[in-house]
Amino acid sequence: MCRSLNLLGRWLLSLTGVLILSACAQNELTQPSLSAGDRIIGYSGQRVGLYGYGHPISATEIAGWDIDIRPDGVGLPPGNGSVEQGEWLYEEQCAECHGSFGEGVGRYPVLAGGEGSLQDARPSKTVGSYWPYTTTLFDYIRRTMPFTQPQSLSDDETYALTAYVLYLNDLVDDDLVLNQHNLATITLPNQANFIPDPRPDVANIRCMSNCRDPAAIRIHSEVAPPPDPVVLTAQVQDQSSTPVHPGREHYELFCSVCHKQGVGGAPIPGNAAHWQARMQRGLPDLVSNAINGIVGDTGVMPPKGGFMQLTDAEVAAAVEYMLGERRD
């Protein structure tokens, strides 16, 4: 049907000069653009639909992409999840980066703690200590977590994880069941401490001479200059002339997200203990697991680490590269 529409469109285009846009990539239920007579005038007298490009869009189509939640709860989908369900999910899908208690692994974000630290020399800005709204937590988990598989959680799972992160921050009891009605009613302690932008907030003056006492100038911090730029260039060239394993680039770009630090039980290249048992299964098995995903004794790996745009060959090369690093 699509093809015939296309042909019809091309025929009309050549015949009359009227542009008929292909409906192929669109939902076939969408209607053609409004005609000139249907134009709506907006509140300020704007010429709505002046160009008439694109397609009007249905509520159903909008709902598929409209994933944002406002502080007043507008946008929350029907559903529910408990702290208890959230704990199980969190351990399985979140703790590998955020730590079992929300303390953060490596440089991944800390989720809990830090209450009363915002005026400290090293403040800890967490959901409990800093974030203003619970709706932001639900919104963010739903749109982007878990890191390697964004938008893979169900609404119920998102409620459960939101409940559990609030629980980790001692903000709710362990018997809480979160849903579209009670989520926005839970207020976070730091909400009142966000203020409008008052800038410009400093006023320097344009002095041109005798602006300060030269004897009073003190250098209070300094970073040593980098190596001679000529040397720097040579190093860059040297790197590019070293033979590079074909799997290295994809390892660095994708696999290293977890494998560099051993996130989620991922074996670290170069760590013999991590690879000994795995090697016994043989390379084809390891490659197959990397492509298809595996739930192992020590951790979980989603198919292709969540980077589904990688080809099987690229994944295989990256696995080979990691094994090569082990031998080195």
Next chain:
Amino acid sequence: MSQRELDNLVHSIAKSGDQLGTLERRRFLKSGLILAGAAASSAAAQSPDHLPPSTPPWSRSLGRGVVSHPYGSPSQHEHHVQRRTVDWLTADHISSISFTPLADLSGIVTPSGVVFERYHAGVPEISPDQHRLMIHGLVERPIILSMDDLVRFPCESMIRFLECPANGGMEWRGAQMDKLQFSHGMLACCEWTGVRLSTLLEEVGLKKDAAWILAEGADGSSMSRSIPMDKALDDALIVYAQNGEMLRPEQGYPLRLINPGWEGNTCVKWLRRLEVGDQPWYQREETSKYTDLMPDGRAREFTYVQECNSVVTSPCPEKPLSEPGKYQIQGLAWSGRGRIKAVDVSVDGGVSWRQARFTSEVLPKALTRFALEWSWDGSPALIQSRAIDETGYVQPTYGQLRQVRGSNSIYHKNAIHTWRLSPNGAVSNVQIS
């Protein structure tokens, strides 16, 4: 080393390489070539056949023909001009940042290939045929647009800077980065082409209470920010081209938002959705991040503007001085509030200042180049620049900023920057009081 000795060396390297395995052989040959290259350049230094009275070899031979590189790249001798990252800043390279090599650039337009990168979930590969922009919410006529639709709207091109609000944020507590690339490199300036957001909003028709717009990306982070309607109707641009070609994937191909003069994070890449509403959404990137924590524990929200700023790009740590003599102190100035009115340069740590001259066009919300001629006598110097924008705002000192904001606000650091020039010509990053 004579030519004969050089030939013998290369021959012996190649010969011994024959006995190696393929991979080792490649490695061996390449290391040999580096050796040979070093030897060749030392030979050239003794008898420079590229300098008069000799005629250089490239004047006595033919170069490559047309379309040998259908899409050209910089000269191989510019290989060092690269984006670089700082590994300790982020947990991985997927949600991370890289820096523009400012020291090696000229003029006010940043080449697309070295514009700093900031991703929250890596670079998505999106076919323009499959990309869509949805506009809905408090509008009369919610629509979905293809790229073919978007390029049919009236278009506009403007040269505007793009800066991450965290640019220089590592320096609030003291000098920390050893190069200009890292102290100021979350900065670029490009010619952006697209359709004004106001044109699209007129097309869909705003309803009475329309006051905010949520802009959302199609990447794996669905990065989202709330934009006030005033900005949307003022100069926001929905961009599909950059520096004369389609956007680079790193910059949001095929579609992004540009809010001129505002923090880069609001310029949502891979733009897929604009929702009109009557209040902001308080997304993660405007609550947990991109809010400015003050010493009293309160935090400023919706801190959009990138205030007036400047930095000396030569000399800098990557561009030391070779010997005493006349130099052009050069640099960049920019302001999110409009045009740069003047830039002053000091070589004595701010005791005295001289006004620099502009060496580029002075465009609103764009990088602006300045230069000041200076005779360096070989003494130590503390080199600074101070920009003033058309609102009369004078770029502040670290002391003035810290007095109001402390040192934990991460974002919007626009203090006067100091380079220390040593008698040997080396340049280091310092902070003075």
